[in-house]
Amino acid sequence: MLLPPALYSRLAGEPGAAEPLPVERNPAAGEAPFRYAPRPVRFPRDHEFFEDGDVQRHLYLQDMLTQVSETPEKSMVPEFTCQVAGCCQVFAAIEDYQHHYHMMHGNTCSFCNRAFPSGHLLDVHILEWHDSLFQILAQRQDMYQCLVESCPEKFKTSQDRKDHMPSHASCCRHSSQSPER
Structure with missing residues (x-):
């Protein structure tokens, strides 16, 4: 097998062998044959990418529930x-x-590191603050989701949503408390 002279001298340990080997480029290919630009990708929660993790989490939680003792030690x-x-x-x-x-x-936002008490609130935050299409879609349809996870309502503006939020407070107040204004 015939080796290129530069490689042969490098293997033989001759002077100048420490220099890097020249890279031959195809002049027709230009600077580089391809370009790579990483970009963040956000999958929905039910995407198959998370399936293995979801199964592992489910098994872990089942195991934890079976191991709960009567008085956990500190x-x-x-x-x-x-x-x-x-x-x-x-x-x-x-x-x-x-x-x-x-x-x-x-539940921390990977874009701005802000923490949220639930996954639902994190999803709403990412949609409203970090999704470039959100503002465009909000001009055409109701996009502002209610902050209560069990409520399916969406609103035209964040102010409309804010006005809606007190309707959820009535179910959570005790009868002895008066409504706050």
């Missing part, structure tokens, strides 16, 4: 702080940290 760990950048919360128990992490950092 972990004997000294105080520690949340390791998420910008969060200074201190915890004495792992259970408290896990609850904090789930509530404050579990």
